[in-house]
Amino acid sequence: MDDKKIIDLLFARSETAITELELKFGKSVQRICMNVLGNSEDTEECANDTYLAVWNAIPPNKPDNLLPYVLKIARNLALKRVAFNTAEKRNNRYDVCLSELEACLPSNETVESEFSRNELLKTLESFILSLDSYDRTLFLRRYWYFDNAKDIASYMNLTENNVNVRLARIRKRLKKYLTERGVEI
Amino acid sequence: MKPEDILDAIGDIDDSILLQAEMPIRRRNYKGLITIGIAAAILICVSILPLALLRGEAPDEPPKIPEGIFDREDNPSVLLPAPSDSDDNDSSFAANEDESVNQESSEESAEDIEISSEENSKEITEEPFEESSTEEPSFEDPSTEDPSTEDPSVEGDISSGDSVNDTVPYDGPIYIVYDEYENDPYEDPDEIPPNYVGTLDAEKSESLDMILLSLQTADNRVYSVSDSVSNVWDVLRSLGYNNKYIFQFESTDRKHSYQIYEHDSDGTYILRKFNLLYRVTLEEMADIRELIKHLE
Numbered sequence: 349m350d351d352k353k354i355i356d357l358l359f360a361r362s363e364t365a366i367t368e369l370e371l372k373f374g375k376s377v378q379r380i381c382m383n384v385l386g387n388s389e390d391t392e393e394c395a396n397d398t399y400l401a402v403w404n405a406i407p408p409n410k411p412d413n414l415l416p417y418v419l420k421i422a423r424n425l426a427l428k429r430v431a432f433n434t435a436e437k438r439n440n441r442y443d444v445c446l447s448e449l450e451a452c453l454p455s456n457e458t459v460e461s462e463f464s465r466n467e468l469l470k471t472l473e474s475f476i477l478s479l480d481s482y483d484r485t486l487f488l489r490r491y492w493y494f495d496n497a498k499d500i501a502s503y504m505n506l507t508e509n510n511v512n513v514r515l516a517r518i519r520k521r522l523k524k525y526l527t528e529r530g531v532e533i
Numbered sequence: 534m535k536p537e538d539i540l541d542a543i544g545d546i547d548d549s550i551l552l553q554a555e556m557p558i559r560r561r562n563y564k565g566l567i568t569i570g571i572a573a574a575i576l577i578c579v580s581i582l583p584l585a586l587l588r589g590e591a592p593d594e595p596p597k598i599p600e601g602i603f604d605r606e607d608n609p610s611v612l613l614p615a616p617s618d619s620d621d622n623d624s625s626f627a628a629n630e631d632e633s634v635n636q637e638s639s640e641e642s643a644e645d646i647e648i649s650s651e652e653n654s655k656e657i658t659e660e661p662f663e664e665s666s667t668e669e670p671s672f673e674d675p676s677t678e679d680p681s682t683e684d685p686s687v688e689g690d691i692s693s694g695d696s697v698n699d700t701v702p703y704d705g706p707i708y709i710v711y712d713e714y715e716n717d718p719y720e721d722p723d724e725i726p727p728n729y730v731g732t733l734d735a736e737k738s739e740s741l742d743m744i745l746l747s748l749q750t751a752d753n754r755v756y757s758v759s760d761s762v763s764n765v766w767d768v769l770r771s772l773g774y775n776n777k778y779i780f781q782f783e784s785t786d787r788k789h790s791y792q793i794y795e796h797d798s799d800g801t802y803i804l805r806k807f808n809l810l811y812r813v814t815l816e817e818m819a820d821i822r823e824l825i826k827h828l829e
Contacts, residue, residue: 416548423544469542476550484553491543492551 351414358406366399373415377422383494384426385433394429398422423492468531475525479518486511487518 349368357365370377374395381394401421411417476484486504489495495503497511504511 411548413548413552416551419551420544427541427544465538465542468538469545472539472542473546473550476546481553484550488551488553491540492546 354414355406355410358403359410366403369399369402369418370395373418376415376419379495380419380422380493381426383496384423384430390429390433394422394426397425401425471526471529471531475522478525479521483514483518486514490515 349372354365354368354372357368377395377398378391381391381398382388385391385394398418398421402418405421409417476487479487482504486500489500489503490497497508497515500506501508501511506514
């Protein structure tokens with residue numbers, strides 16, 4: 349089923365949309381959740397949370413590209429769960445109190461920090477676009493999908509070492525690129 | 534700025550960029566190798582077969598060349614040394630002649646059989662380089678050359694495709710040979726500090742992705758591979774070799790530098806030794822080999 353039909357189903361509040369979402373994007377969602385979380389139990393929960401979040405977000409949202417939209421939600425949810433799990437592992441009273449108080453505090457996002465974040469995003473986007481398609485895919489596979497070298501090597505028909513070498517070069521270039529544009533690292 | 538900020542920002546990149554990572558991947562280099570291999574095979578067939586027929590010695594079967602790789606064993610005519618009875622005044626040929634004095638007569642006769650294919654084999658090994666023998670042969674005008682580089686025993690240089698290893702067998706490990714001059718930090722060999730060790734920066738590392746001129750193995754096989762360093766590394770691995778390299782970069786003024794790199798375990802290339810040579814003589818090649826032995 350194409351994206352438009354799935355979105356139509358979501359707008360019609362048809363639960364078939366969830367099934368279709370899972371059929372079409374399930375593997376990608378599972379992969380990114382697994383890459384971030386590292387265990388199947390959390391991955392399964394995170395995937396389900398993703399479909400629920402998509403269900404809640406569409407409507408009113410109507411994304412042009414459903415795949416990146418769904419994957420971004422999955423990625424964000426997985427990262428949040430990692431943060432939650434990490435905090436849970438720390439589990440000392442100080443951290444618990446801190447997290448309780450965190451909800452009472454106003455957002456620490458200022459106009460400046462938001463601007464800075466947008467600038468960083470633009471810089472990163474231009475850097476990614478400056479890479480050739482091969483390196484771009486490699487970079488995104490690693491730092492967007494969190495694929496490991498072995499998976500990337502398999503996907504791109506390279507050796508693991510080759511992937512690591514290329515990634516090392518890209519990181520060096522990124523550092524230089526960010527430094528030249530005044531991004532403090 | 535923390536790494537989390539970057540990862541976080543990457544998470545918000547534009548959808549159109551993200552979609553590109555989902556597109557099918559095309560392995561870009563082997564097609565070029567296959568093309569080169571096929572072109573070389575055709576060239577060899579077209580040039581060697583008529584010559585052999587003229588001599589009344591038609592080969593049993595056409596040379597077999599694997600994808601993009603010129604294998605000396607399969608295609609012995611590709612890398613033959615210059616003919617010792619050449620009529621021209623090429624000093625590198627003369628040097629070859631000198632060096633070949635000590636060779637066994639059986640080798641000479643074997644060379645004679647293939648002398649007529651010399652021009653063609655040079656052309657093939659030099660194929661990736663524009664400023665190779667079409668503009669000038671593998672020697673410079675002695676009157677314009679740096680006096681310090683003049684050497685009557687000058688051997689054909691590696692970048693021009695002449696096989697130094699043909700006359701000086703080398704039984705060490707495999708090396709990739711590149712040639713570079715433009716980006717050398719030291720233009721004067723005397724400026725190079727002893728035990729110079731440097732690390733490649735990103736741009737330098739990128740420049741390693743230039744065309745690979747040739748790849749020499751211990752058993753004198755020379756492969757002509759047009760590929761990036763990282764993919765050449767795959768080739769090396771497939772041959773069962775690891776870790777040690779010499780890179781020779783293409784130069785425009787026939788000055789060459791040779792740099793030995795070790796492929797580090799963390800995925801970086803470390804410059805182990807820097808050695809600037811204006812021409813590759815047999816003596817200098819011996820120096821390089823000594824250097825390699827020390828590094829090992």
